[in-house]
Amino acid sequence: MINTGKLAGQTLFITGASRGIGKAIALKAAQDGANIVIAAKTVTPHPKLPGTIYTAAEEVEKAGGKSLACVVDIRNESQVRQAVEDAVKKFGGIDILVNNASAISLTGTPETDMKKYDLMQNINARGTFLVSKECLPYLKKSKNAHILNLSPPLNMKPHWFSNHVAYTTAKYGMSMCVLGMHEEFKPLGIAVNALWPRTAIATAAMEMLGGSDAAKQCRKPEICADAAYAILTKDSKSVTGNFFMDDEVLHAEGITDLVQYAVDPSNANNLLLDAFVDPQSPSDTNIIFSKTLKPSAEKATQSSFEATGEVGKLFKAIEGTLSPEVVSKTQAVFAFVVTGDEPGKWYIDLKSGAGAVGQGEPPLTPDATLTMDAKNFFSLFSGKMKPATAYMMGKLKVKGNLQQAMKLEKLMSSLKSKL
Numbered sequence: 001m002i003n004t005g006k007l008a009g010q011t012l013f014i015t016g017a018s019r020g021i022g023k024a025i026a027l028k029a030a031q032d033g034a035n036i037v038i039a040a041k042t043v044t045p046h047p048k049l050p051g052t053i054y055t056a057a058e059e060v061e062k063a064g065g066k067s068l069a070c071v072v073d074i075r076n077e078s079q080v081r082q083a084v085e086d087a088v089k090k091f092g093g094i095d096i097l098v099n100n101a102s103a104i105s106l107t108g109t110p111e112t113d114m115k116k117y118d119l120m121q122n123i124n125a126r127g128t129f130l131v132s133k134e135c136l137p138y139l140k141k142s143k144n145a146h147i148l149n150l151s152p153p154l155n156m157k158p159h160w161f162s163n164h165v166a167y168t169t170a171k172y173g174m175s176m177c178v179l180g181m182h183e184e185f186k187p188l189g190i191a192v193n194a195l196w197p198r199t200a201i202a203t204a205a206m207e208m209l210g211g212s213d214a215a216k217q218c219r220k221p222e223i224c225a226d227a228a229y230a231i232l233t234k235d236s237k238s239v240t241g242n243f244f245m246d247d248e249v250l251h252a253e254g255i256t257d258l259v260q261y262a263v264d265p266s267n268a269n270n271l272l273l274d275a276f277v278d279p280q281s282p283s284d285t286n287i288i289f290s291k292t293l294k295p296s297a298e299k300a301t302q303s304s305f306e307a308t309g310e311v312g313k314l315f316k317a318i319e320g321t322l323s324p325e326v327v328s329k330t331q332a333v334f335a336f337v338v339t340g341d342e343p344g345k346w347y348i349d350l351k352s353g354a355g356a357v358g359q360g361e362p363p364l365t366p367d368a369t370l371t372m373d374a375k376n377f378f379s380l381f382s383g384k385m386k387p388a389t390a391y392m393m394g395k396l397k398v399k400g401n402l403q404q405a406m407k408l409e410k411l412m413s414s415l416k417s418k419l
Helices: 020-030 053-063 077-091 114-139 165-188 204-215 222-232 246-252 309-319 324-330 374-381 387-392 402-406 408-415
Strands: 011-015 035-040 066-071 096-099 146-149 191-196 243-245 332-339 344-350 356-359 368-373 396-400
Touching: 011 020, 011 077, 011 114, 020 035, 020 053, 020 096, 020 222, 035 053, 035 077, 053 066, 066 077, 077 114, 096 114, 114 146, 114 165, 146 165, 146 222, 165 191, 191 222, 191 246, 222 246, 243 246, 309 344, 309 356, 309 374, 324 344, 332 374, 368 374, 374 387, 387 396
Parallel strands: 011 035, 011 096, 035 066, 096 146, 146 191, 191 243, 332 368
Antiparallel strands: 332 344, 344 356, 368 396
């Protein structure tokens, strides 16, 4: 998206701007000659996550903006207040607040310790509220004030809560701030909106959790930066109270070629949906996980194994869903290494005939080998745990073609009513 210069001289206060989406938004605004306050706590380099507030500030200056690096833990009220005061002292005010800082732990209730729970609540929900509160007196004085939260639409489908209720409630706390503050600040002429990516975004944290292969199924942070720029350059009195999706914002701006944002352009049609995003329609082929396969009347051949144990029964159920239609749309062979209480090797052949399920080594070289503990296996295939989430949490290990492995989501969709 081409810069218009509309943010020249504007002051943006961005939390968590030392890397990732926050930094991408900072650099986009800096190209207009904006003033950027980088409010984050990364002072020294992380061993696995590159970037500090100082390196980000240098990049902002090189991009054409002015910068102020502030050491801020947004859980700390005095640090937030001091950063806001320093920003006003240096730049004369604050025009735009971007609440980007966030903490994530995709863990179920038993696996979420209270320290992690408190961290997510204090950074995501409380931190967003606190920074918005402290910036408000100065936003009131701006001629075109915006608050933009990097938070999802309020999707109340139970499955977005069941797998990681602690993270969901904390993240939705940011979205609820949009819902309430939009109405509260509307008479003041302050726009309050949310922005969320439709697909997973390739940040340093994403690569650390999922590896470089997972990043290839993501878009670049620049798609969020361009969408944020489009929102923040609009009249604050006319654009408020929205839960924007990045691709929809860009489509409205006339940008329809999104391949440019893919980390791997050759993989632009096989991207991971982000959390809290449901498939747009059954015909959507731009994002994987978006189609549900319906088995036809023609089933797989007679079973070659006896269903013993919970894992065996699971594979027996999988066998009953196979069909030439499933095979033609998948074209992959999967090997499974099950550990824990019911160890063993299994395979699903979705490359030939009407498909086949068996115990032991697959008859063809597997496209992907998946290793998982038996206690998590049933959750994966019954839809209680998504493969991308399991992979990023380290509960699912994948060797081989990651893209093919993620196609299992389609098979899982057809199994939910049978398990």
